[in-house]
Amino acid sequence: AQSVTQPDIHITVSEGASLELRCNYSYGATPYLFWYVQSPGQGLQLLLKYFSGDTLVQGIKGFEAEFKRSQSSFNLRKPSVHWGDAAEYFCAVGASTGNQFYFGTGTSLTVIP
């Protein structure tokens, strides 16, 4: 069965520090992978996506993610976090048949000055 695991429910980092949010997936076929961000009271905004090709993908707001097939992981990284990055982050897998997405339970990011 398809599933996405985000092991960290909540992460706190200092402004300017680096960030890595973990995501592990379970999917039988080639996965389509996504990271979305949600600010309080808002919908989800796409940060980046991986379909194929280069396993290191760049997204908006300075984020990047690396697909590692051997580890079934798609971790999100940012070299220097800004206070405006405080939000909820969701990893998702898109099924290659149909248009159904599977989301992780999210990681809440707090940024302290």
Add this chain to the structure above:
Amino acid sequence: KAGVTQTPRYLIKTRGQQVTLSCSPISGHRSVSWYQQTPGQGLQFLFEYFSETQRNKGNFPGRFSGRQFSNSRSEMNVSTLELGDSALYLCASSLARGGFAGELFFGEGSRLTVL
């Protein structure tokens, strides 16, 4: 280009009532999906519509239903509301045709509170 629009943004209902939520997708998008978001559960897939047909359905009781109109606008309905139905209901549209669309575009959601 206008984004995904959901109405109403907030609503309060009492147990046993029913509710209808509306979603207008991005112009040109023919696929509309609905998700329920609750703390601790994340986003749970409700259903997806494409060209007025339900293509996929998540694991929710029959009290949850939806439909899509010829202009791609979609509505979802929850009958006989329960306290546990309190959630943020998110609508997402995509360019999906026969298969995977590649990206979901989300609305800001409808926050439902059941008392």
